[in-house]
Amino acid sequence: MNHSTITTPLNPRSGARVSRRVTYGARARRFHRALLEGCGNDVLLDGFDRLWTAGELARRWSGAATPDRDADAEHRALEEAALSRDPGKAATLLRRHILRTVDALTRLP
Template sequence: MARCRGTTAPPDESSRGARWCPRCCTDRRNRWKADVRAAHHRLAGTPAFLPDEGKHYSEAWSEAHRIFHRTLLEGCGNPVLLETFDRMWTASELARRWSTDRNPGRDGAEEHRRLEEAALARDADTAAELLTHHLTLTADALRE
């Protein structure tokens, strides 16, 4: 049996001689989709605010939020992008957690649901547009 070379695309000219296994790659894509659904389900079911944690995002919600966004990116398979995400997320976590005072005008749950849908549909343009909007709203809250 041919050994999967760990890609999600068929071989091209640059990979001449490497082996590619479409079944393994399909399994990997299906696993990513299931992981995205599970991460979104966890995020949607985690209370963003808890009485004993004050008026800012809860620790549990913040972790579920990180996992959701990280899982969305894992579909790219680019370790440099994933490492960059990890560094940037850690560096910005305090600001992000303090970016809201239970803003009733923002529907973060709907933003995340739409991001999930666009990613699973592999609609890169819509996902990029939604993510830009999502991040802009967070940045705007920090400036207020």
């Protein structure tokens, strides 16, 4: 990862955000994994890889349930905390980011 935040692709004609495609999902996975790689814990990274794959459908449902959510801003804040080497802030932001997804899923009918 080159420390640039991921963003939802834009429609080149209108400039509006388009649906989160597979490419965005792959970039999001790389971003989140890069946040954890500094720990050097292969067991944690293995767990992340398995859970990410298992949670892909849930993340898509969450995105559909919260169209106004600004995941890009959440990712930028996470990136800033990680690059500032502020583990407490990064952990708090990552937890909040994950729990927003959980909250969206638990509100689905």
